[in-house]
Amino acid sequence: MPVHSLAEYLGDISTSQLVVGAGVFAVLFWLKAWSGGRSTTWEREWAGKMILVVILYLPPEASPLPESLLTILHTIRISATTQNRLAGLHCEPLPRTPLAVREFTQKWSAAPTNITGEGGRRIDAIVLGSGWEVKSYHSRKKEEWTTHQFHFHLLTSLLPHLLRSPAERSIRVLSLISPTWSAALPSLTGVKPRDDVVYHTGRQSINTLLLMKHFQLILDTLASATFGKAKPVPSADDEAATAKKRDKSVKSNIMSMSVIMPWAREEVVKGSLADTPFIKWILLYPLIIFLTPSPKKTIQSILFALSAPVRYDELDETPKVAEEGKERTDVRRSAVGGGDVVRDCAVIDVPPVLSDPALAKAIYDELEKEVEAGVKKAGGDKPKR
DSSP, X not given: OHHHHHXXXXXXSOHHHHHHHHHHXXXXXXXXXXXXXXXXXXXXXXXXXXXXXXXXXXXXXXXXXOHHHHXXXXXXXXXXXXXXXXXXXEEEEEOSSXXXXXXXXXXHHSOOTTSEETTEEOOSEEEEOOSXXXXXXXXXXTTSOOHHHHHHHHHHHHHHHHHTSOTTOOEEEEEEEOGGGGXXXXXXXXXXXXXXXXXXHHHHHHHHHHHXXXXXXXXXXXXXXXXXXXXXXXXXXXXXXXXXXXXXXXXXXXXXXXXEOOOXXXXXXXXXXXXXXXXXXXXXXXXXXXXXXXXXXXXXXXXXHHHXXXXXXXXXOOOOXXXXXXXXXXXXXXXXXXXXXEESSSEEOOOGGGGOHHHHHHHHHHHHHHHHHHHHHTTOOOOOO
């Protein structure tokens, strides 16, 4: 019997050794649980709704959908109960070309029967599922766009369609950020940038974060122009003339958010250690297994951003007296709003330099010019709505 064999094997081990072994096992178990991060506690009714997962086709990878990414996608289980069917999960790899964006937008607009509703084909969430991985450099064809150009063109092409959706629908646009983003922060304060893959990935992630913040400002401005009350403000040049001030109390039902991903073993750690000798990689692998989250844990912050209730006001962390018998609610884990940055299933603050609207606008305007030039060079007009 296995039990007898195990008892015989452990018979010569002292009690102190068993205690030490149990302690080591407990530490490893705690370390694994800690490294996996928090799990979201929010559940959202996703039956009948549509999530669009945008994935770039990245040669020279053999498959447009790597196994690690497929594992993450299959981990998305956002049905509140087993009786409810899952949300529609439309996942399609797209080449980095203006033509691919135009063809996809046209195909999406020409939706088959029975999957359209008020405002056209339904979209409840867009997950920009690429661009956060740490990858070694590879040659990019001249006709291919960068990740930012591709995502920018896709979002602006889909924007008229999104704006036609009912105002009560909560649409969430998520952009994934590499955990290496903090490595590039010193470069924003005058420090000479490094020339390595971790820094470059971090710098791209910072640009993504700034772009999403400015994109949210545009969405809120459009919503204010449609639903807000114009407030007259006297002009300094002419006392009789007045200018209209944006009603900041009006928020768009389309929320753009940045989700900082954890140190996933395949997408981040493996790329960061790309130049590590094979023998060292083998020795480090047991530690990597314990210190990096599984795909099921990797997806938790995305699920939080997709499912947490909407917060319409700014974060209010004023201490409140908890009701008797109830725990105090963590405001950063209780709701999300447009322009938020999410990490470990919570809304976080970013350094002040990343809250500079002028910096975000400069990056946005530069990218807009690049995309317009790329579309013009490709000989294609903007996608038809």
